[in-house]
Amino acid sequence: MQEIESGSSIAQAAVSPRKLQLFIDGAFVDAVGGATFPDISPVDGRVVAEVAEGGAEDVDRAVRAARRALEGPWGKMPLNARLDLLARVADRIIERFDEFLQAEIADTGKPVGWACNVDIPRGAANFKIFANLVRNLPTESFHTDTPDGAGALNYALRSPLGVVGVICPWNLPLLLMTWKVAPALACGNTVVVKPSEETPATATLLAEVMNEVGIPPGVYNVVHGFGPGSAGEAITMHPGISAITFTGESRTGQAIMRAAAGNVKHLSFELGGKNPAIIFADADFDAAVAGTARSTFSNCGQVCLCSERVYVERPIFDRFVEALKREAESLKLGDPTESDVTMGPLISRGHREKVLSYYELARQEGATVITGGGVPDLGPAYEGGAYVEPTIWTGLPESARCIREEIFGPVCHIQPFDTEEEAIAMANDSVYGLCAAIWTSNLTRAHRVARAIDTGMVWINTWFLRDLRTPFGGTKLSGVGREGGVHSVDFYTELKNICVKL
Numbered sequence: 001m002q003e004i005e006s007g008s009s010i011a012q013a014a015v016s017p018r019k020l021q022l023f024i025d026g027a028f029v030d031a032v033g034g035a036t037f038p039d040i041s042p043v044d045g046r047v048v049a050e051v052a053e054g055g056a057e058d059v060d061r062a063v064r065a066a067r068r069a070l071e072g073p074w075g076k077m078p079l080n081a082r083l084d085l086l087a088r089v090a091d092r093i094i095e096r097f098d099e100f101l102q103a104e105i106a107d108t109g110k111p112v113g114w115a116c117n118v119d120i121p122r123g124a125a126n127f128k129i130f131a132n133l134v135r136n137l138p139t140e141s142f143h144t145d146t147p148d149g150a151g152a153l154n155y156a157l158r159s160p161l162g163v164v165g166v167i168c169p170w171n172l173p174l175l176l177m178t179w180k181v182a183p184a185l186a187c188g189n190t191v192v193v194k195p196s197e198e199t200p201a202t203a204t205l206l207a208e209v210m211n212e213v214g215i216p217p218g219v220y221n222v223v224h225g226f227g228p229g230s231a232g233e234a235i236t237m238h239p240g241i242s243a244i245t246f247t248g249e250s251r252t253g254q255a256i257m258r259a260a261a262g263n264v265k266h267l268s269f270e271l272g273g274k275n276p277a278i279i280f281a282d283a284d285f286d287a288a289v290a291g292t293a294r295s296t297f298s299n300c301g302q303v304c305l306c307s308e309r310v311y312v313e314r315p316i317f318d319r320f321v322e323a324l325k326r327e328a329e330s331l332k333l334g335d336p337t338e339s340d341v342t343m344g345p346l347i348s349r350g351h352r353e354k355v356l357s358y359y360e361l362a363r364q365e366g367a368t369v370i371t372g373g374g375v376p377d378l379g380p381a382y383e384g385g386a387y388v389e390p391t392i393w394t395g396l397p398e399s400a401r402c403i404r405e406e407i408f409g410p411v412c413h414i415q416p417f418d419t420e421e422e423a424i425a426m427a428n429d430s431v432y433g434l435c436a437a438i439w440t441s442n443l444t445r446a447h448r449v450a451r452a453i454d455t456g457m458v459w460i461n462t463w464f465l466r467d468l469r470t471p472f473g474g475t476k477l478s479g480v481g482r483e484g485g486v487h488s489v490d491f492y493t494e495l496k497n498i499c500v501k502l
């Protein structure tokens with residue numbers, strides 16, 4: 001992990017528009033037909049790259065290459081050689097850390113401190129951890145009694161699923177893409193990746209790394225493009241793709257599920273959230289405020305795990321609202337490459353329209369705007385950007401759309417509660433079930449509440465503290481299945497039981 005000195009700034013990232021091609025069968029190529037689309041910086045609206053726009057024919061080329069790799073060098077490679085190569089990918093990401101950092105910042109506008117400490121190190125760690133995990137995976141076996149007394153031995157072999165389609169969002173591009181690509185490859189699959197159209201750069205840079213370390217052609221393919229009627233949809237419909245791992249909006253997950261039904265693909269979905277944070281009066285106050293500021297405003301609120309619903313026990317409600325307001329107002333917006341900037345823009349002007357429409361809706365629904373609620377004035381250099389003010393509301397009824405719908409911006413509503421039961425009921429009253437944060441010094445209560453909360457993950461007195469061996473995923477509209485550690489291996493492999501009569 002690289003340290004950034006306070007007050008210093010790194011060189012402006014990827015300033016000149018460049019061309020990002022598709023990566024198919026180990027080579028950088030244009031899309032069939034030559035279409036391209038612009039990759040726009042959310043900091044100032046400038047075009048940072050022209051991106052090849054793939055379609056169904058490009059996906060088909062990629063799938064054929066991926067199949068050849070499965071039947072050829074990748075499929076035949078001894079396990080340790082395969083995993084050694086993936087460990088080299090991790091090392092090479094670290095060696096090219098600054099290039100990944102700059103590419104990620106140019107696409108997303110995320111602050112350098114966050115990208116430096118979260119996105120890029122995790123991009124590398126995903127390859128290391130899954131290579132180690134698969135290297136040390138035990139084989140499941142059972143001895144079975146038989147009437148003749150001799151018994152039988154059962155053992156379960158794992159084999160790759162085949163070609164895996166990896167469809168990614170824009171909020172943590174390298175982190176979330178490698179979170180899927182690394183276990184898929186470690187388990188012996190090949191992949192066709194469709195990065196978000198908003199963030200094509202780091203997937204392309206990773207293609208260079210794949211070639212540099214000697215990953216055989218066809219193992220890792222990247223087809224840029226859009227969703228419906230474009231590369232994304234083509235991946236979901238292609239009969240040569242055995243499984244789809246997708247992170248993105250719940251509505252997109254529904255569309256993918258319908259499209260993938262045709263040939264019954266394996267599916268793993270990490271979807272949207274409207275995550276609660278519950279702060280009890282006995283919590284370490286300062287830690288709860290700092291933790292909730294982090295869980296609300298990190299990455300401009302564009303982490304699926306962010307808290308958009310904050311429930312605070314009434315005796316500390318007013319003090320908590322004041323303290324979180326101070327945290328929000330102390331965030332520094334601006335050039336994400338400046339190390340003292342703590343909040344960048346939203347991903348795009350289009351997404352800003354959506355977030356601002358909720359800022360307006362909250363007023364119509366009767367919210368008290370504690371802070372924010374608009375567009376900051378950062379001067380002419382940022383006029384083309386997608387900045388919004390960090391925002392806090394109180395006073396909405398739980399039925400308000402602003403409390404029920406995912407906004408995916410730097411905003412939360414704070415609601416008071418009087419009893420533990422009331423807090424649990426409000427936290428669970430959601431179509432989503434991704435994660436929750438609980439802040440209390442009473443650990444008995446913490447465990448009790450964590451058990452009662454209907455989400456896939458709960459953090460107690462912390463947030464987004466990740467151990468990559470643990471199950472990650474959501475309940476209800478927040479997802480299907482779990483990835484992480486052995487749960488990823490379970491998704492990316494087919495298990496075959498072999499029974500031998502002794």
Ligand code: NAD
Nearest residue numbers: 168169170195196226227232233248249252270271272304
């Ligand atoms: P999105 O669903 O709009 O797009 C995600 C990807 O799907 C993009 O690559 C897009 O091109 C592609 N896509 C869109 N329509 C498609 C279709 N019909 N067929 C195939 N592909 C299609 O999501 P987004 O706006 O990029 O990301 C933000 C969303 O992702 C939020 O809802 C957030 O909560 C969610 N998210 C969830 C997790 C999680 O782990 N649960 C993590 C990150 C983001």
Ligand code: 6OD
Nearest residue numbers: 171179303304305466472
């Ligand atoms: O940390 C992870 O592994 C993970 N999948 C994070 C997802 C964050 C959502 O935006």
